[in-house]
């Protein structure tokens with residue numbers, strides 16, 4: 130069973146229903162997996178999350194969260210940790226007080242507070258008032274709050290806003306551990322490095338429409354193509370050999386010090402065969418690897434989406 134199912138969600142914020150924030154959005158999160166929803170500012174990520182958290186109604190469509198309807202069963206949220214975008218915590222309370230209050234609301238032992246403070250590295254600042262926290266510290270308390278009670282599902286809207294790289298690394302480890310323990314995760318993020326390391330499934334959204342679902346590898350292949358980067362000291366030989374292989378085309382060549390770097394575009398994923406042919410025909414190869422730049426693939430994907438939406 131899936132941890133989250135969203136089917137054909139439509140949401141309009143304007144009364145006339147002319148500008149849909151979501152225009153028929155469907156997605157799923159498998160139990161025990163990490164799903165990332167990626168898209169530019171204003172594409173509908175937070176709206177999707179607020180609907181699955183039962184905070185706003187869709188104009189159309191259905192949602193299920195851990196097998197329940199988020200609009201009729203509030204009990205299910207005891208098993209859900211939620212990090213909202215730009216968390217709004219009470220400024221007059223300390224981080225510890227916020228967490229203790231959450232324990233009372235969720236019926237969790239307060240002994241958990243020190244555990245989650247430790248995870249997000251906030252023990253030292255736990256008794257300072259939220260008003261005196263930096264943005265990253267507030268975010269860390271919001272993440273700690275979501276981790277209370279060992280949730281079966283973690284929903285995070287841009288969890289890494291304002292946190293420093295060391296904390297980001299820690300949060301990433303926490304997510305990986307939770308996943309190993311069977312927790313399902315649904316997240317939005319503009320940090321593609323995190324997405325690469327964490328997400329089992331990626332959805333791409335543009336102007337309220339999902340236009341891609343797959344793994345990070347699928348996404349790179351689809352939007353970047355299969356591009357192999359080859360560094361060689363024998364550029365003429367490489368060009369000559371490539372001429373006779375019908376599934377390869379040189380898409381770029383540039384000099385790099387003593388070597389030449391080729392970007393080879395492959396029609397089919399026959400990398401292994403290609404490397405063997407090049408070596409056996411006497412091409413001297415210093416490096417041979419696939420171009421898997423996720424930010425480049427993401428940029429191309431959004432460029433395509435913007436062209437087809439106009």
Ligand SMILES: Nc1ncnc2c1ncn2[C@@H]1O[C@H](COP(=O)(O)OP(=O)(O)OP(=O)(O)O)[C@@H](O)[C@H]1O
Nearest residue numbers: 142143150168169170171172173174175176177214
């Ligand atoms: N409360 C609201 N009232 C009116 N319009 C809204 C409201 N919330 C969001 N919108 C609009 O709905 C669309 C989707 O916004 P949403 O916040 O879901 O985007 P997002 O993908 O989360 O963006 P970001 O990456 O900036 O957080 C945008 O056009 C936004 O202006």
